[in-house]
Amino acid sequence: xxxxxxxxxxxxxxxxxxxxPKDRMKIPRQDMSAQDPKDRAHNFxxxxxxxTEEQALKEAARCLECPKEPCxxxxxxxxxxxxxxxxxxxxxxxxxxxxIKETNSLPAVCGRVCPQEEQCEAVCITGKKGKPVAIGxxxxxxxxxxxxxxxxxxxxxxxxxxxxxxxxxxxxxxxxVAGDLIKFGHxxxxxxxxxxxxxxxxxxxxxxxLPKSIVQAECDFLADMGVEFQNSxxxxxxxxxxxxxxxGYDAVFIGTGAGLPNxxxxxxENLIAIYSANEYLTRSNLMRAFDPDxxxxxxxxxxxxxxxxxxxxxxxxxxxxxxxxxxxxxxxYRRSRIEMPARIEEVHHAEEEGIQFHLLCNPIRFIDDGKxxxxxxxxxxxxxxxxxxxxxxxxxxxxxxxxxxxxxxVVVAIGNSSNPLIPQTTxxxxxxxxxxxIADDNSLLTSRKGVYAGGDIVTGGATVILAAGAGKKAARxxxxxxxxxxxx
Amino acid sequence: MIKVIENLQIGPMVWKMLVEVPRLVAKAKAGxxxxxxxxxxxxxxxxxxxxxxxxxxLLTIIYQVVGKTTALMTTVQPGEEISxxxxxxxxxxxxxxxxxxxxxxxxxxxxxxxxxxQAYKEAGNKVITIxxxxxKGLLFYEDEHKSVAxxxxxxxxxxxxxxxxxxxxxxxxxxxxxxxxxxxxxIGPVPMMKVVANLTKDYNVPxxxxxxPLMIDGTGMCGGCRVSIGGETKFACVDGPDFxxxxxxxxxxxxxxxxxxxxxxxxxxxxxxxxxxRLTKAVKEFKYPDEKA
Ligand SMILES: Cc1cc2nc3c(=O)[nH]c(=O)nc-3n(C[C@H](O)[C@H](O)[C@H](O)COP(=O)(O)OP(=O)(O)OC[C@H]3O[C@@H](n4cnc5c(N)ncnc54)[C@H](O)[C@@H]3O)c2cc1C
Ligand SMILES: Cc1cc2nc3c(=O)[nH]c(=O)nc-3n(C[C@H](O)[C@H](O)[C@H](O)COP(=O)(O)OP(=O)(O)OC[C@H]3O[C@@H](n4cnc5c(N)ncnc54)[C@H](O)[C@@H]3O)c2cc1C
Ligand code: SF4
Ligand code: SF4
Ligand code: FES
Numbered sequence: 001x002x003x004x005x006x007x008x009x010x011x012x013x014x015x016x017x018x019x020x021p022k023d024r025m026k027i028p029r030q031d032m033s034a035q036d037p038k039d040r041a042h043n044f045x046x047x048x049x050x051x052t053e054e055q056a057l058k059e060a061a062r063c064l065e066c067p068k069e070p071c072x073x074x075x076x077x078x079x080x081x082x083x084x085x086x087x088x089x090x091x092x093x094x095x096x097x098x099x100i101k102e103t104n105s106l107p108a109v110c111g112r113v114c115p116q117e118e119q120c121e122a123v124c125i126t127g128k129k130g131k132p133v134a135i136g137x138x139x140x141x142x143x144x145x146x147x148x149x150x151x152x153x154x155x156x157x158x159x160x161x162x163x164x165x166x167x168x169x170x171x172x173x174x175x176x177v178a179g180d181l182i183k184f185g186h187x188x189x190x191x192x193x194x195x196x197x198x199x200x201x202x203x204x205x206x207x208x209x210l211p212k213s214i215v216q217a218e219c220d221f222l223a224d225m226g227v228e229f230q231n232s233x234x235x236x237x238x239x240x241x242x243x244x245x246x247x248g249y250d251a252v253f254i255g256t257g258a259g260l261p262n263x264x265x266x267x268x269e270n271l272i273a274i275y276s277a278n279e280y281l282t283r284s285n286l287m288r289a290f291d292p293d294x295x296x297x298x299x300x301x302x303x304x305x306x307x308x309x310x311x312x313x314x315x316x317x318x319x320x321x322x323x324x325x326x327x328x329x330x331x332x333y334r335r336s337r338i339e340m341p342a343r344i345e346e347v348h349h350a351e352e353e354g355i356q357f358h359l360l361c362n363p364i365r366f367i368d369d370g371k372x373x374x375x376x377x378x379x380x381x382x383x384x385x386x387x388x389x390x391x392x393x394x395x396x397x398x399x400x401x402x403x404x405x406x407x408x409x410v411v412v413a414i415g416n417s418s419n420p421l422i423p424q425t426t427x428x429x430x431x432x433x434x435x436x437x438i439a440d441d442n443s444l445l446t447s448r449k450g451v452y453a454g455g456d457i458v459t460g461g462a463t464v465i466l467a468a469g470a471g472k473k474a475a476r477x478x479x480x481x482x483x484x485x486x487x488x
Numbered sequence: 489m490i491k492v493i494e495n496l497q498i499g500p501m502v503w504k505m506l507v508e509v510p511r512l513v514a515k516a517k518a519g520x521x522x523x524x525x526x527x528x529x530x531x532x533x534x535x536x537x538x539x540x541x542x543x544x545x546l547l548t549i550i551y552q553v554v555g556k557t558t559a560l561m562t563t564v565q566p567g568e569e570i571s572x573x574x575x576x577x578x579x580x581x582x583x584x585x586x587x588x589x590x591x592x593x594x595x596x597x598x599x600x601x602x603x604x605x606q607a608y609k610e611a612g613n614k615v616i617t618i619x620x621x622x623x624k625g626l627l628f629y630e631d632e633h634k635s636v637a638x639x640x641x642x643x644x645x646x647x648x649x650x651x652x653x654x655x656x657x658x659x660x661x662x663x664x665x666x667x668x669x670x671x672x673x674x675i676g677p678v679p680m681m682k683v684v685a686n687l688t689k690d691y692n693v694p695x696x697x698x699x700x701p702l703m704i705d706g707t708g709m710c711g712g713c714r715v716s717i718g719g720e721t722k723f724a725c726v727d728g729p730d731f732x733x734x735x736x737x738x739x740x741x742x743x744x745x746x747x748x749x750x751x752x753x754x755x756x757x758x759x760x761x762x763x764x765x766r767l768t769k770a771v772k773e774f775k776y777p778d779e780k781a
Contacts, residue, residue, distance in 0.1 A: 193574070193707050193709075194705060195532075232572040233574070234577065234706075237577060237707075238515055238576070239515070259708060260708050260709070261709070261710065263711065269721070270714055270744070272747045273747070275712070276712075278710045278711065279704060279710035282710055292751075294529055295529045296529060296530050296557065297531060298752060299751075300747065371743075372740075372743035372746070419708055421707065421708065421726070
């Protein structure tokens with residue numbers, strides 16, 4: 001439906017932007033101001049401040065309103081980018097935010113954490129000759145404007161349909177499904193294992209990148225619409241998926257994320273002060289160990305810390321370690337910089353803050369201080385060989401290049417596998433060989449009738465916007481199922 | 489929020505708390521545990537299931553004050569609420585009909601072996617219960633255990649009640665006397681579980697222990713609860729908490745339990761010195777074992 005509308009939608013012949021394309025191209029890309037790296041390395045406040053209204057207007061004016069609108073296709077959920085930018089130019093920021101929310105319910109989050117440089121901004125025409133339009137920053141601006149000025153309006157909610165939906169997991173996938181299905185008039189309950197909703201948005205991504213008050217506002221908004229949150233409820237333990245149906249739910253969405261942390265499997269890995277990124281970040285974010293005056297969560301504060309891995313999670317962990325007082329904070333990654341999966345912006349921020357990179361380097365053993373704590377890490381230097389299955393050049397160890405890195409805290413951030421709790425307790429729910437739930441690409445229907453799944457539990461670790469996009473698709477299919485196949 | 493129905497001191501540093509969690513209780517089985525938070529800024533702490541009243545929807549927790557969060561638990565009055573209680577977590581204890589089964593509970597472990605003894609009994613086993621503590625005042629749950637056990641052996645380190653000595657002495661004597669035991673479940677301080685497991689290895693009697701590493705989420709997400717079983721890393725919250733005692737690396741467990749000792753002590757000291765805190769006199773006199781002298 002939405003796709004069709006887009007294709008046939010008439011181009012606005014005359015937008016509010018009166019500048020000629022040539023003049024639009026002359027405006028430089030606006031940068032968000034940010035906390036000084038020296039200060040921010042010691043606090044957990046958000047790093048970039050966001051656009052001022054003036055900056056947002058200037059940036060919006062750079063959009064060329066390309067007839068083919070390639071940016072829309074660059075966004076996994078196909079936000080009508082040129083239109084939301086036109087609404088900025090008309091200074092109707094709330095309408096702009098509403099436009100985005102037609103396809104993405106979490107703009108304040110995605111504007112901050114989307115890898116825009118690989119998605120919408122990567123295909124922006126302005127970027128061919130200069131820098132692309134800062135679509136993500138603009139998205140953040142309108143979402144923040146709407147929220148901070150209390151312009152968020154509760155959408156119209158259809159009359160009750162009498163159908164009940166259970167959503168398992170409150171990450172971006174689950175939250176999106178909830179928001180869409182409640183609007184259709186269904187009754188919606190979210191079951192979340194932890195004591196706070198938000199998934200990785202609350203326990204993984206640090207405060208300095210995504211303030212938790214923003215996630216809370218999104219959840220409050222859903223609650224205001226009528227979504228019921230049952231936190232501290234582990235599905236598969238408290239109730240199984242089948243029991244949810246027995247309890248009267250007519251359909252279930254599983255959005256439980258990529259839960260289980262991977263370890264390296266090398267000697268010494270269970271020494272004290274070797275954390276998984278999940279544990280380290282959960283202690284610091286969800287449990288707020290960085291604020292010991294107010295919260296009871298202990299955390300080990302290393303002086304020389306190493307984070308293993310090169311993704312967003314690794315960057316978040318190493319920058320957290322720095323803020324918790326490390327003198328030396330290292331990224332240890334077995335490939336080179338270009339293969340690093342982390343967002344460029346995050347690597348850049350990390351470098352500015354003084355994070356040190358040990359690239360082409362792989363630990364082979366952790367060294368004990370004799371009292372059960374880690375005191376060092378034996379590593380091998382690597383070189384890049386032939387490309388592997390992922391298309392990236394395979395790192396090969398250089399024989400005899402062993403060296404020792406003195407560290408008193410290690411965070412392992414080499415990815416997650418899927419949590420088996422639900423598949424184990426749900427007969428007939430098919431998974432692939434990595435334990436990811438198999439779901440149809442379009443409807444996100446699983447092998448079980450009335451059971452849908454999306455986000456990291458289906459794709460493996462991916463992105464917020466892909467999880468949210470899966471939620472959108474699932475909500476559409478679930479609505480159809482509930483109205484056509486569930487008789488009331 | 490979770491309603492506390494009862495919170496009673498039953499020993500020098502031991503309390504019994506009843507919380508109302510009907511849905512959880514309906515699902516819970518012996519050997520599983522819950523994770524609770526007392527207040528919104530508090531730690532998440534794991535507690536074994538020490539009793540289930542399925543009719544009233546009540547869960548019994550027996551806890552020992554060892555630090556800040558357990559001290560705070562004592563301040564909750566019946567009728568008040570704690571922030572969360574999530575569960576049932578972990579796998580239930582393995583129960584089958586072996587003929588004779590034995591539970592060994594040491595210290596605070598006396599509590600969680602009770603529902604397991606009940607389950608063993610219901611499966612048709614003869615149940616031998618051996619419980620031990622430093623002195624008579626620390627032994628509790630006697631009526632409960634006696635109501636299930638075919639043979640009940642209390643022990644005290646100082647001889648103030650029952651057998652003078654350790655639970656492992658009693659167990660060794662039973663085995664030497666030729667008692668055919670199909671399964672032993674031992675729960676208690678790590679050194680006790682280690683001693684029991686080492687003993688029964690020689691007699692080739694299957695022995696399970698319930699491990700208590702530090703935990704956060706209890707769902708397999710953080711890996712903080714990792715333990716080493718036969719050289720393989722397992723997550724106690726989802727793969728356990730029960731494991732084959734003959735395979736457990738107890739020294740690693742002991743070591744990892746000390747990870748936050750200094751921070752925990754600081755938090756406890758601060759709490760004990762806080763004039764606003766509602767701690768009772770008994771808790772205010774709390775000392776760490778190595779501070780006694
Ligand atoms: C540290 C870190 C940084 C990241 N940075 C970025 C970034 O900058 N940009 C980006 O786009 N992506 C980033 N990602 C990836 C992104 O966060 C995920 O792809 C996304 O959150 C997946 O969403 P989800 O809804 O599938 O699941 P999740 O966000 O993982 O949420 C799943 C929820 O389900 C709950 N749950 C699990 N099992 C059960 C159960 N049995 N019963 C009840 N509840 C259950 C969990 O507790 C959790 O709250 C990052 C990930 C991490 C870990
Ligand atoms: C599966 C499981 C079941 C448990 N069941 C019970 C129970 O039924 N009754 C009970 O009293 N306790 C039980 N525990 C232990 C209990 O969780 C801890 O005593 C509690 O977390 C201590 O919190 P605190 O803030 O009061 O003390 P802290 O200040 O956090 O700790 C004080 C000292 O207690 C020890 N400790 C801390 N956490 C644990 C832990 N998880 N396990 C063992 N020792 C710990 C440490 O050595 C620490 O130095 C269980 C633990 C697990 C993992
Ligand atoms: S959601 Fe992400 S990809 Fe889509 S427009 Fe916004 S920033 Fe770009
Ligand atoms: S591609 Fe870039 S310039 Fe063109 S419409 Fe999209 S945002 Fe504007
Ligand atoms: S407590 Fe987090 S994985 Fe076990």
